[in-house]
Amino acid sequence: MNFAIKINNNLADLGELRLNTGDFPNHWADNTLLISGECQHIKIDFYESVNNKVWIIGDVIPETDNEKNIHQFLSHANFEWLFKTLQGHYRVIVFDKDSRKIIVASSLFGIMPVYYSKKGENVFVSSSPEILAKQMEQTEIDKRFILENVLFYYPLFDNTIFKGIRLLPTHHLLNITGNNISCSRYFNVTNWFCANLIPWKKAANNISDLFIDRVKYYFPEESSEVSLTGGFDGRTLVSCAMYHHKKFKAYSFGRKNSNDTTIAAELANSAGVDFSEIALNKKYVTDQSLQNGLEFIINAGGTAGFARAHYLYAAKLLQADTRYLITGNFGSEIFRAVHNIGAVISPNLHQLFSAGDFDAAVNKVEQSAEFNWINKNSFLNEWEELKEDFKKLPAYDPAYFSLTQNEKFYQYLLEEVFRKYFGAEMVNQSLYLNNRTPFVDTKFLEALYKTGMPGVYSDFMERNPVKRFKGQVIYAHIIKKAYPAFLNKLTDKGYAPADLLTLTGKASIIGGFLSKKLFKKTGSADDSNSVDEAFEYNKPYFERLALNSVLFNKQSVEKALQNGNCYHDFLVAMSQCYYYNHITGML
Structure with missing residues (x-):
């Protein structure tokens, strides 16, 4: 569901018009909130007081005091308080009414994006950059957006593909008075970071109790689908659903005999839970992967790539049975010290936070493999601007100098990576159903960050398995209380949650870790989601794709296609090439 507003200097009131379809009119009425008519699973709530009109668009987690809290918000309009009180993504x-001012914001972590721009005497706001561009007749492409996506796999800052159309920063309010725009921060995740921490062993009991209590609100009265994989997050959520006797089914996607599907099926079968395996098989590759991959790119506003087609494909299938997904999104990133470099944390993002010296970091990015996919000479101005903006990152901004290296990194992870990477999935899923994410419940997080459990309090890119235990122990404590039958069943890591609670179990985990280090296999990476196979099958499409040789390095791209390069950086570059063609064709 999309919304759009065109605001002029004569703003006296803000009206509302609900459209019958997903198509917006060619000409928008001034000072009227337009709301598209598709996506009936998304709620629109309207409230009015003497002072304010308030629209809430999205999936608010239902709790007993929600109505009372919203009416309290009507009187004081404290956004930080509202977003910590009302859970969900909206x-x-x-x-x-008094100041004739419009304020637009997204809930904590900014998963649901807000875009804005100004043209002449009018301010434009929408949930979609393409909708804004069409209305504003904006045709100029922002090459900076392409540069950031190719280098970092998603935009590092707030640019869009359209020059002059911006993404509202995380935890900021968009303030509009007449034709004047300003952005003001209402919250910073560093406010949660503490110095005097409760030891994690001492906190485990209370924190696990709190999560089990909080998660019950995320399961609707009707049936939902819980994402269950071979890891800890989904197993923990299913355990809590069993504990609260919720009505639900479980699902997983992957290739036949992948860990995510086989372990999930075994868990569901042992608990008597209805389970759906979404097979990413040959039929998916030949019939579904290309169309869903290209749609995924467009729906994400060009911030994500073809490689994640399976998320959209799964959402389309699951919508037949439910309006709600319950997923483990963000869980591992919050609990465990981030240590893997790849699609979520790109090599170049890692360089910016690990190099220490600014000039050394810039040089490493400039020499990176990702730069080979574009023509550097066509991005000289954009590269100079981007280098200057690197100084705004927590790693180099003096405002964050008091933080540890890992805290600086987590500030960016929580406020930018969450919405740029996972947000792309959730925006795509939101076209078909609501994705509820209990691990970012703010009441749970506020308590969690007072303990030594979260990954933010580890060393930067901590790889020592002994020191990383604490990031998984919370799962074991929750499972032990909620559904202990899952405690001794192996995860895709080769050990069970119960192993995290005993000395012998921990010794076994360390032994397995050392064995992997000593006998590490070489060769191609696991293709459990059929990403490589899908790209190989669809390679003729990408070979026919018109390549803008001014922006993209034609020689490097053609060589990679000939060699069957399926590495993530190349898939991102090809996705940017496709999105550029899509946008210029639209314009």
């Missing part, structure tokens, strides 16, 4: 639009 957008809020407020019209202040």
Whole structure:
């Protein structure tokens, strides 16, 4: 569901018009909130007081005091308080009757994006950059967006593909008075970071109790689908669903006999839970992967690549049975010290936070393999601008100098990577159903960050398995209380949650870790989601794709296609090539 507003200097009131379809009119009425008519699973709530009009668009987690809290918000319009009180992923639009001011914001972590721009005497706001560009007749492409995506696998900052159309920064309010725009921060995740921490062993009991209590609100009265894989997050959520006797089914996707599907099926079968295996098999590759991959790119506003087609494909299938997914998104990133470099944390992002010296970091990015996919000479101005903006990152911004290296990294992870990487999946899924994510429940997080459990309090890129135990122990404590039958069943890591609770179990985990280090296999990476196979099958499409040789390095791209390069950086570059063609064709 999309929304759009065109605001002029004569703003006296903000009206509302709900459209019958997903198509927006060619000409928008001034000072009217337009809301598209598709996506009936998404709620639109309207409230009005003497002082304010408030629209909440999205999936608010239902709790007993929600109505009372919203009416309290109507009187004081404290956004930080609202977003910590109302859980879920949604957008809020407020019209202040006294000041004739409009405020637009996204809930904590900014998963549901807000875009804005100004043209002449009008301000434009929408949930979609393409909708804004069409209305504004904006045709100029922002090459900076392409540069950031190719180098970092998603935009590092707030640019979009359209020059002059910006993404609202995380935890900021978009303030509009007449034709004046300003952005103001209402919260910073560093406010949660503490110095005097409760030892994690001492906190485990209370924190696990709190999560089990909080998660019950995320399961609707109707049936939902819980994402269950070979790891800890889904197993923990299913355990809690069993504990609360919720009505649900479980699902997993992957190739036949992959860990995510086989372990998930075994868990579901042992618990008597209805289970759906979404097979990413040959039929998926030949019939579904290309169309879903290209749609995924467009729906994400060009911030994600073809490689994640399976998330959209799964959402389309699951919508037949439910309006709600319950997923483990963000769980591992919060609990465990991030240590893997790849699709989520790109090599170049890692360089910016690990190099220490600014000039050394810039040089490493400039010499990176990712730069080979574009023509550097066509991005000289954009590269100079981007280098200057690197100084705004927590790693180099003096405002964050008091933080540890890992805290600086986690500030960016929580406020930018969450919405740029996982947000792309959730925006795609939101076209068909609501994705509820209990691991970012703010009442749980506020308590968690007072303990030594979260990954933010580890060393930067901690790889020592002994020191990383604490990031998984919380799962074991929750499972032990909620559904202990899952405690001794192996995960895809080769050990069970119960192993995290005993000395002998921990010794076994360390032994397995050392064995992997000593006898590490070489060869191609696991293709459990059929990403490589899908790209290989669809390679003729990408070979026919018109390549803008001014922007992209034609020689490098053609060589990679000939060699069957399926590495993530190349898939991202090809996705950017496709999105550029899509946008210029649209314009």
